[in-house]
Amino acid sequence: MSTIHVDVVSAEESIFSGEARFVALPGEVGELGIYPRHTPLISRIKAGSVRIELADGREEFIFVAGGILEVQPNRVTVLSDTAVRGKDLDEEKANEARRAAEDALKNAKSEIELAKAKSELAVMAAQLAALRKYRSKKWSD
Structure with missing residues (x-):
């Protein structure tokens, strides 16, 4: 093959x-x-x-x-x-980072801060989704 x-x-x-x-x-x-x-x-x-x-x-x-x-x-x-x-993804750390990004989004004082917070939030949401997918499929190490 x-x-x-x-x-x-x-x-x-x-x-x-x-x-x-x-x-x-x-x-x-x-x-x-x-x-x-x-x-x-x-x-x-x-x-x-x-x-x-x-x-x-x-x-x-x-x-x-x-x-x-x-x-x-x-x-x-x-x-x-x-x-x-x-196998190295950490759900607790990802959830903490997602919460921090949500707080940053709420407290953004400029367009740059807002864009950065949105980007971080999207990455953390993708990481949590990837972690759930990894666990559900029982991927090999």
Whole structure:
């Protein structure tokens, strides 16, 4: 079976590097599915779940807070400021951050503060949704 090399990189570290049969992730205008020999493309991605079907059939799950996707026929690269393995997602921390973003939204005194708070709130909502999805699917580690 044909595979494609996948790299998921955050600002701090390489989160995943390996061979996959398929990659699904949240494109800016909808869900993207990438198979080996995919047409080259560069796209922005939004906050959400990256699902990687490994060569052996297991699945890897990673939350990204948006970023850039580059696809070449034999390689997928996901660059994100923040990327967290599904098994490392912390619901309590995400809920705290969501509450802080809600407070910041209520107390915003400028358009910039308002935009930043809205962005943070959207990322935290996506992270909580990704966590629920990860738990419901019982993704492999």
